[in-house]
Amino acid sequence: MDSISHLMTDDHRRCDHLFAEAEQQVANKNWELAGKNAHAFNAAILHHFQHEESTLFPAFEKATGMQGGPTHMMRHEHEQMRQLLAELMDAIDAQNQDRYLGLSETLLIFMQQHNMKEEQILYPMIDQECAEDSEQLMAGLHSTPENSNAA
Amino acid sequence: MNYNQLSLEQAPDISTPLRFFLSAPLFAFLAFCLLMYQGPEILSNRWSPQTLAFTHLVTLGFITMSMVGALFQLLPVLAGASIPRSSQLSLVTHLLFSCGVLLLAAGFAFEQATLLKLSIIVLIPGLLIFLLATSYALINAQSSHASINSMRIAIFSLWITATLGLLLASGHALDAIPLLRQFTPLHIGWGTLGWISVMIISVAYQVVPMFQITFSYPKLMTRLLSPSILIALILWSAYRYTSTQVSIPGEAIDLGFFFLFFCIMLSFALFTLKLEAQRKKRLADTTLYFWMTGLSCLGFSLVVLLYAEFFDQELSILVGILFFFGFAISIINGMLYKIIPFLVWLHLHRKLAFSSPRGRSGIPTMNEVINNRQSMRQYWLHLLALVLSIATITISTKFFYMAILVWLANYALLFIHIFRAILTYRHCLGTK
Ligand SMILES: [Fe+2]
Numbered sequence: 373m374d375s376i377s378h379l380m381t382d383d384h385r386r387c388d389h390l391f392a393e394a395e396q397q398v399a400n401k402n403w404e405l406a407g408k409n410a411h412a413f414n415a416a417i418l419h420h421f422q423h424e425e426s427t428l429f430p431a432f433e434k435a436t437g438m439q440g441g442p443t444h445m446m447r448h449e450h451e452q453m454r455q456l457l458a459e460l461m462d463a464i465d466a467q468n469q470d471r472y473l474g475l476s477e478t479l480l481i482f483m484q485q486h487n488m489k490e491e492q493i494l495y496p497m498i499d500q501e502c503a504e505d506s507e508q509l510m511a512g513l514h515s516t517p518e519n520s521n522a523a
Numbered sequence: 524m525n526y527n528q529l530s531l532e533q534a535p536d537i538s539t540p541l542r543f544f545l546s547a548p549l550f551a552f553l554a555f556c557l558l559m560y561q562g563p564e565i566l567s568n569r570w571s572p573q574t575l576a577f578t579h580l581v582t583l584g585f586i587t588m589s590m591v592g593a594l595f596q597l598l599p600v601l602a603g604a605s606i607p608r609s610s611q612l613s614l615v616t617h618l619l620f621s622c623g624v625l626l627l628a629a630g631f632a633f634e635q636a637t638l639l640k641l642s643i644i645v646l647i648p649g650l651l652i653f654l655l656a657t658s659y660a661l662i663n664a665q666s667s668h669a670s671i672n673s674m675r676i677a678i679f680s681l682w683i684t685a686t687l688g689l690l691l692a693s694g695h696a697l698d699a700i701p702l703l704r705q706f707t708p709l710h711i712g713w714g715t716l717g718w719i720s721v722m723i724i725s726v727a728y729q730v731v732p733m734f735q736i737t738f739s740y741p742k743l744m745t746r747l748l749s750p751s752i753l754i755a756l757i758l759w760s761a762y763r764y765t766s767t768q769v770s771i772p773g774e775a776i777d778l779g780f781f782f783l784f785f786c787i788m789l790s791f792a793l794f795t796l797k798l799e800a801q802r803k804k805r806l807a808d809t810t811l812y813f814w815m816t817g818l819s820c821l822g823f824s825l826v827v828l829l830y831a832e833f834f835d836q837e838l839s840i841l842v843g844i845l846f847f848f849g850f851a852i853s854i855i856n857g858m859l860y861k862i863i864p865f866l867v868w869l870h871l872h873r874k875l876a877f878s879s880p881r882g883r884s885g886i887p888t889m890n891e892v893i894n895n896r897q898s899m900r901q902y903w904l905h906l907l908a909l910v911l912s913i914a915t916i917t918i919s920t921k922f923f924y925m926a927i928l929v930w931l932a933n934y935a936l937l938f939i940h941i942f943r944a945i946l947t948y949r950h951c952l953g954t955k
């Protein structure tokens with residue numbers, strides 16, 4: 373059976389792979405492909421945040437009546453990651469390898485500990501609390517691909 | 524489920540884990556100073572009090588010290604399991620634990636029963652505070668990830684290891700209490716397998732797939748591995764205990780458990796190496812080298828252990844070197860190079876990102892906190908020291924002092940790296 377947990381976890385993995393491809397190309401100084409990959413990664417993860425913030429988190433907040441709890445913290449971490457991503461995109465556009473790899477290492481760890489908290493704690497809660505609307509909530513992730521071209 | 528307990532963000536003060544991480548290389552340094560003082564004769568007597576002083580400086584002072592620091596950091600973040608008053612508790616535990624380990628080592632090294640008695644008095648509250656706090660947090664943990672269950676098993680094993688250790692130490696220190704040598708194998712078994720290995724396994728479940736971007740460990744494996752170590756340890760302890768009361772023809776049963784542990788640990792080592800070989804993140808860093816070295820040494824230590832069991836008991840020192848320094852310490856050392864720069868970045872980011880006029884671009888990235896080239900230098904020293912230690916045992920004790928000098932340089936350098944990271948942190952806060 374498909375769950376929100378599964379779907380969102382798969383999307384994390386998809387972003388991870390895009391991240392790894394971009395990093396590899398930066399390491400090779402293959403700037404053209406690196407730029408393309410890095411921007412694809414940036415778009416994918418921003419779209420993922422967007423889906424969480426506009427669909428999943430509000431549904432959870434409504435179901436539990438909690439505003440200041442875990443979802444608040446996750447939004448805050450998204451904000452921190454958006455800053456890192458913006459700097460990362462500056463580094464790729466400037467073709468600054470050291471800066472990019474320094475930032476990407478930091479982002480990777482930040483992103484992974486964030487994902488870990490979502491996958492192990494928050495998503496299972498959302499599955500439990502929002503079981504009735506799950507079809508609708510899941511449809512949202514891929515139904516707005518135009519957002520992913522924002523970058 | 525009580526959602527209010529969960530804020531997902533209860534990361535402790537930066538000093539909470541760092542005080543443990545900064546102390547660890549000092550204890551290792553001290554351990555090798557002791558070895559230097561004792562000279563190569565120490566190798567000929569595995570159970571001398573001086574050997575016990577050395578092993579406890581390493582296993583408690585470096586290994587347990589860093590794992591305790593890591594738990595203070597990881598439990599709230601990964602498990603949503605907050606440790607109440609963690610910064611005060613870490614301060615007290617760290618102080619008691621450090622003093623306790625020093626007293627214990629001094630008590631063994633100089634064969635002073637008074638120092639041993641003092642160490643017991645100090646270690647009991649030190650360990651008890653830590654064990655009670657983590658046990659409380661783990662009981663209330665929100666996450667049901669296999670990694671958390673493994674941590675529960677690790678902490679349970681530390682309870683047992685510590686209890687047996689205190690019994691043994693009391694046997695050394697107090698005339699009224701007999702030295703129950705039959706507990707020694709149990710103390711070692713629970714310590715090395717239940718505490719050190721299961722703790723590393725539980726961290727691997729989280730860290731390997733996420734930081735190297737690999738496939739996950741198979742569910743079946745993560746569900747079975749640590750619990751089977753636990754069950755086997757319990758059965759083995761029960762068997763060992765009863766066999767001292769009634770005589771059971773034992774060799775075969777002991778050997779059975781031996782093979783069970785052998786297979787469990789080898790499958791963990793090989794599977795993790797396979798995951799790392801297939802990792803998506805191709806770019807290698809110091810941490811990855813340490814992990815690969817650690818897992819290979821675990822494999823070697825098991826093979827040598829098997830050989831030693833049947834052919835050459837003398838090789839058990841080699842097993843110890845490969846297991847503690849090759850496996851456990853390599854992996855911990857590698858993890859320190861990820862955790863410390865990340866904590867520095869994270870705390871600076873939290874404090875400065877929105878307040879500093881220079882803004883976020885003034886915050887050093889992880890690689891600027893501890894440079895990969897620097898940490899690789901320490902990796903090569905670690906590897907050289909390992910090779911020299913193995914040569915000391917297998918080729919000639921001529922390598923003894925050379926090995927110790929390289930170990931001393933190695934831990935001095937690790938200490939400097941951690942210390943500099945802390946200075947960077949202070950400096951950035953000071954110039955905001
Ligand atoms: Fe998120």
Ligand SMILES: [Fe+2]
Nearest residue numbers: 380420424490
């Ligand atoms: Fe997410």
